[in-house]
Amino acid sequence: MTRVLITGFEPFGGESVNPSWQAAALVAAEPPAGLTVTAVRLPCVFGESVAALRRAVRESGPDLVVCVGQAGGRAGVTVERVAVNVDDARIADNAGAAPVDEPVVPGGPAAYFSTLPIKACVAAMREAGVPA
Template sequence: MKILVTGFEPFGGETENASGITVDMLRDLTPPDGARIVTAILPVTWSGAGAALLRAVEEHRPDAVVAVGEAGGRTAVTPERWAKNLGHGRIPDNDGAIRDAAPLTEGPERRESRVDPATLARAIQDSGVPAEVSDDAGAFLCNAVFWTALHRTDLPAAFIHVPAVRSRGSARIGDETDPDHAPTDSALSSDDLAVALMAAVNTVAQETRPSRHDR
């Protein structure tokens, strides 16, 4: 059993991205049930993020995907229920591109996570980290990567937003996911986020193992 876990590089003038830092912390770790974790850090660009995810899937041939991004307006870890067929860049990506609101591809208006977000949230809560299900992944590149995972692969795929934790100071971004919420400081640390993601990865492995053949 191999689980691909992805995060993002910093963007919006920030020097850190909580998703990328936490995913790097999982590298070379082994979940309790013995599944193998492989990782990738995706670019924050409309032209590159989805393509980088698909390259990682092609390279690693995982049994499932857990994509992770940060949401500066949230204080808990939030597994997402839906990916929307909508891309909207209210802020520039790392290439300087701003995207007007438009569908990402031909297809339905939204696709549902192939891993139950409520199950993930309970597992994260049981690990001691606050978590709740989110029904809105926004329309920025987190949502676009989630859509790509569901639209372009048949793998069990989940997306998890983590608070925009910083090693020093506070995040200055956040409304790209939740436009009605200013960046919010979370009481969680990077270590807390790593515990939460490990609980989620272990749950994905348990939930998907019976339905996937060995590669």
């Protein structure tokens, strides 16, 4: 059985819900065959979310980690190929911080690349009727 950790975020920016957490919780409640899924809700606070993710990985020992976020205004699911190692807030987080051009991981690489087969993920979602 493959162990999956899926994360979403708590509400922020004055919203009462965060669709990323709703999606993660739904997947964990009814996992696909062959998977055991643990969902973790991350705080919308710069620095704290990374620490909470690292804790969740240590505690659950997953084979796969899928981090889900919200990108307001997008009409479909976007699978990210690259995560740039920069915090640059458009709005303040839930603790009031709004960093500009600060590294997420000081001393880390400029970017992190996903190891997921991005195009296959998008094709599978489209085949299932999910806009992606």
